[in-house]
Amino acid sequence: MKKWFYPLAAVTFAAVVLLVINLDDGLSGIDQFGADFFDGLDFLLFFGFLGGEWFLATASIAAVLYLWFRRNHYLGMMIVLLAVGGGNYLNKLIKVLTERPRPDGAEESFSFPSGHAMVSMIAAIVIIYLITEKSGDAAGQALMLAVGVLISILAGLSRLPDGAHYFTDVIGGWLLGYTYAILCLVVYEYLMKRRTSA
Numbered sequence: 596m597k598k599w600f601y602p603l604a605a606v607t608f609a610a611v612v613l614l615v616i617n618l619d620d621g622l623s624g625i626d627q628f629g630a631d632f633f634d635g636l637d638f639l640l641f642f643g644f645l646g647g648e649w650f651l652a653t654a655s656i657a658a659v660l661y662l663w664f665r666r667n668h669y670l671g672m673m674i675v676l677l678a679v680g681g682g683n684y685l686n687k688l689i690k691v692l693t694e695r696p697r698p699d700g701a702e703e704s705f706s707f708p709s710g711h712a713m714v715s716m717i718a719a720i721v722i723i724y725l726i727t728e729k730s731g732d733a734a735g736q737a738l739m740l741a742v743g744v745l746i747s748i749l750a751g752l753s754r755l756p757d758g759a760h761y762f763t764d765v766i767g768g769w770l771l772g773y774t775y776a777i778l779c780l781v782v783y784e785y786l787m788k789r790r791t792s793a
Contacts, residue, residue, distance in 0.1 A: 604777035607770040611708075614767045618695050618707060622763045629762020630698075633755040640757060646711025646750030648683070651718050655679045658722040670786060671725045678779040682717040685775060686710045686768075698758045709760045712751030712768025713775075719743030720776035725783075747772070 614622070633639065644650050658675050662668040690705035697706045723743045727736045751765040 600777055601781070604774045608774040611767055611770045611774065614763055614770070615693060615707075618693060618763075622761070625763050625766075626761040629755055629765075630758070633752065633762075635756070637756050639749070639753045639755065641753070642749035643711065643753035645746050646709075646715040646753065651679060651683075651714055654718055654722060658726060661726055666729070668725070670783065670790070674779055674783045675722060675725060677782075678721040678776060679714065679718050681779075682714050682772065682775050683710065686713050686771075689771070695761075695764070698761055702759060706760055707764045707767055708771050709751055709754050709764045709768035711754050712747065712765045713772040715747040715750040716744070716769050716772025717776045717779075719747050720773065721779055724780055 655675055659672045662671040686708060689708060693707045694705055695707040723739045727739055730736060747769065751768055754760040754765060755762060
């Protein structure tokens, strides 16, 4: 993993903390900008499935099967499940703790952070890292990661045109998703080093 990924995760975590502190006030300008900018861009709604539970579950199962049959990589399989499943649970927990209402009561659940943005970011980073780590093709890895992040961006933005989320919910989801994904990969690399040195 690139060494700058670690400090960037600390920055994204700090940014999430600032967002949470200012949820009740101070974010209205950013949210209003997002509402105005994405209003009417209904084509983004099509990409909502990219952050849905069925799509992410399918991608995770496919990654687990690949790691199992192609590499017998049981630790990698566990990390995928921990990252995506644990990230989904963490998202729901933070929503309950922050209790931020949806814009205009769009949905019954709480709003911050966006699950589409957060869990898709986790899945993109962790799955792509694990299935490409032995490839030796840095350019291919970078391209796949860029595609994964683009999928997460589209999944998050799909929640804005219909008012399902505030813009800062989506931003917070991306930031927290990145932080949690890197944390999972730090645990993975630590366990791999212990296994190698044992």
